[in-house]
Amino acid sequence: MIWGVVILFTCLVLGFPIYLGLLAGGLYILVIAYHIPVDMVVIGLYDGVAKFTLLAVPYFLLAGALMENSSISRRLVDCTVPWLVRVRGGFPIAGIIANEIFGAISGSSAAATATIGRVMFPEITKTNGERFALGLLTSAGALAIIMPPSINMILFATATNVSIGALFLAGVVPAAILGGCLAVYIFLVSPRPDVSQRFDLKVAVHKTIQGLSALSFPIVILGGIYTGIFTPTEAGAFSAVYAFLLPAVLYRELGWKQIVSSIKDTTRLSAQIFILIASSTVFSQALTVARVPDMLVPLVGDLGQFWFLVILNLVLLIVGCFFDPTSAVLVLAPVVAPIANALGIDLLHLGIVFTINLAIGMFTPPFGLNLFVMQSIFKKRLEEIARAIPPFFGVFLVALVIITYFPQLYLWLPRIWLGHTGQ
Numbered sequence: 393m394i395w396g397v398v399i400l401f402t403c404l405v406l407g408f409p410i411y412l413g414l415l416a417g418g419l420y421i422l423v424i425a426y427h428i429p430v431d432m433v434v435i436g437l438y439d440g441v442a443k444f445t446l447l448a449v450p451y452f453l454l455a456g457a458l459m460e461n462s463s464i465s466r467r468l469v470d471c472t473v474p475w476l477v478r479v480r481g482g483f484p485i486a487g488i489i490a491n492e493i494f495g496a497i498s499g500s501s502a503a504a505t506a507t508i509g510r511v512m513f514p515e516i517t518k519t520n521g522e523r524f525a526l527g528l529l530t531s532a533g534a535l536a537i538i539m540p541p542s543i544n545m546i547l548f549a550t551a552t553n554v555s556i557g558a559l560f561l562a563g564v565v566p567a568a569i570l571g572g573c574l575a576v577y578i579f580l581v582s583p584r585p586d587v588s589q590r591f592d593l594k595v596a597v598h599k600t601i602q603g604l605s606a607l608s609f610p611i612v613i614l615g616g617i618y619t620g621i622f623t624p625t626e627a628g629a630f631s632a633v634y635a636f637l638l639p640a641v642l643y644r645e646l647g648w649k650q651i652v653s654s655i656k657d658t659t660r661l662s663a664q665i666f667i668l669i670a671s672s673t674v675f676s677q678a679l680t681v682a683r684v685p686d687m688l689v690p691l692v693g694d695l696g697q698f699w700f701l702v703i704l705n706l707v708l709l710i711v712g713c714f715f716d717p718t719s720a721v722l723v724l725a726p727v728v729a730p731i732a733n734a735l736g737i738d739l740l741h742l743g744i745v746f747t748i749n750l751a752i753g754m755f756t757p758p759f760g761l762n763l764f765v766m767q768s769i770f771k772k773r774l775e776e777i778a779r780a781i782p783p784f785f786g787v788f789l790v791a792l793v794i795i796t797y798f799p800q801l802y803l804w805l806p807r808i809w810l811g812h813t814g815q
Contacts, residue, residue, distance in 0.1 A: 396421035396678060410719050411671040418671070421678035428681065433674060440673025441666050444625055445556060448546055450662040451628030455635040456498030457654035462639030462646050464606050465507035468493050471603035473515075474596035477589045481582030483519050484528055485575050487512040488535070492571050495536030496610030497631060499543045501754045505533030505762045509769055520582055526766060527780030531788065532574065533762045534751035537717065539567040540614060541624060541631075544717050544750060547669070548743045551676070551725040556624045557617055558806040562740040565802035566748060566795045573791040574784070581783075605638055618809065665718050672722030685730040697735050701796050704728065705749060712753015716761065720750050740806060741799040748795060752788050755781060 396417040403413030422428040459465060468490045476482030487508060494504045509529040516525035537544050540560035549556040600607070613631055616622045622630065640646040679685070692700055711720050725746060732742045755762040757778045766777050795801070 396425065396675075396682075400675070410715070411667045414668075414671040414675040414719075414723065418674035418676075418678040421682055422674070426678075426681050436674050436677050437670045440670045443550055445546060445550055445623075446666070446669065448541070448556075448625040448628035449543055449665060450658055451625070451632045452499045452541060452543055453661050453665075454654060454658040455628070455631040456500035456503035457657045458632070458635040458639065458646070458651075459494070459498055460503050460507050461650035461654055462635075463643060464497075464609075464635070464639060465490065465494060466511050467603040467606045469508070469511050470599050471607055474592065474599050478585055478591045479579075480584055481520070481575075481578035482585060483512070483515045484524075484578045484582065487516060487529065488532055488571050488574050488578070491532045491535045492539050492567060493607070493610055495539035495542070495567070496614060497635070499537060499539075499541050499546075501533045501537045501751065502761055502765050504536035505530065505765045506769060508533065509766060513770065523776075523780045524581075526770075526772065526777050527782075527784050528574075528578070530760075530762045530766045530777055531755045531781060531784035533765070534754045534788075535567060535570060537751050537754065538563060538570060538747055540564060541617065541627060542747060543665075544721055544747050545743060546624065547718060547721045548725050548746055551722055552729045552739055552743070554739045554743060555806075555810070558810050559740055559743050560614070560617060560624070561806040561809055562744055562802050563747065565805060566744050566791075569795060569801070570748070570788065570791045573787050573794075577783070577787045605642060609634060609638070668716075668718050669722055672719065675723060676726040679727055685727050688727070689731050689734045692731055692735075695735075697737055698797075700731070700735055700737075701745065704745065705792065705796060708746065708749035709752060709756070712750045712760075713756045714759055715753075717750035717753065720753075721746060738799065738803060740803060744799075744802065745792075745796055748788075748792050752785070752792070756785065757781070 398417075399420050400413045400417035403416055404410065419433060422433055423430055469486060472486040472489045473483065476486050479485065490508050490512070491504050494508060495501075498504070513525050513529060516528060520528075536542075540563045542560075542563060545559045545563060546556055548554065549559050609631075612634070613627050616630065617624055617627050636646070636651070640651075692703075695703070708720070708724075711724070725742075728746075729739060729742065732739065754760050757763065757774075763774060763777050763781075766772065767774050
């Protein structure tokens with residue numbers, strides 16, 4: 393088993409794609425060490441991706457790509473800003489709200505960072521400075537994979553056989569806690585609003601009415617899932633159709649060039665994710681055959697929940713700095729879930745901890761994807777963006793501690809709504 397892990401890390405050090413390292417390590421453990429027939433490994437590859445729930449992933453990716461090529465993000469911001477013009481830090485707080493709403497539509501952090509960043513960067517720079525704007529918009533994009541429906545939550549639920557609907561419900565309050573912590577920090581460090589700016593109720597109501605078609609988007613999607621009208625996969629399909637019809641038919645701003653570009657981006661990202669899912673399934677099966685989870689349970693069983701969660705958070709924060717969330721979830725979740733079960737930790741609680749830690753990794757140097765998205769959009773040096781991150785990293789850590797050690801703040805929702813009883 394050790395040689396399989398060595399092969400994985402050797403491939404990563406040599407610069408091979410992550411999926412090749414996972415597949416090579418998994419094949420060594422299964423075929424060489426445990427003499428599993430190769431045809432069984434191939435079946436495992438297929439079974440890893442042949443799941444109905446995973447169809448939601450390309451649908452939500454397509455919705456995010458279509459939104460990135462339309463004015464939906466601008467309309468979301470325009471709905472929010474007029475209500476906050478007299479609030480200290482109103483423009484940045486509007487950016488937080490827009491990221492939460494965007495995440496409730498697409499579940500894509502990179503798409504949220506790109507679209508909301510383009511819209512909000514000039515205004516936040518005017519009120520709070522360029523460094524603040526870079527740090528806020530790079531980190532706030534991570535809210536999009538915390539606010540349900542989240543692609544990372546779908547992958548975690550698939551890897552651990554947890555209800556996707558229950559995990560989505562459990563994620564609503566943590567997303568609000570993170571948004572609230574960021575809003576408090578913004579309020580404390582922002583200058584007072586310009587006295588020349590006055591709140592105009594008519595303008596605020598008018599802008600809200602203009603943006604109702606975009607604002608209703610997450611309400612319909614999440615409401616449909618939580619009321620049982622459609623499954624998360626069907627919600628993803630609805631999201632993609634809505635994200636196409638809204639700008640193409642109602643706003644008349646989506647041409648064939650943008651549509652083809654969105655489909656190309658979605659196809660590329662979906663292929664990357666699904667090949668990672670297949671190879672990660674093989675590697676996870678190899679670890680299960682090697683009884684790695686069973687060996688780890690007695691090693692960490694004496695730690696108790698508190699110290700186990702401390703170690704888990706530290707490991708996930710470090711992993712998030714170097715691995716993309718998809719790989720981290722698919723490799724680590726099947727290994728950690730049995731240990732959490734043995735310690736009496738609800739798997740919904742575990743899923744939220746995974747999601748938030750890996751969302752933090754999206755904007756953490758050296759390989760946080762949001763850093764590179766901001767760099768490509770605004771042509772800033774990576775070091776300049778990285779120096780703007782620490783204050784917001786600290787805010788996320790405060791929220792992470794609250795969410796990690798007070799799960800009762802959010803587990804009540806799936807328990808009441810769906811009758812979830814834990815484990």
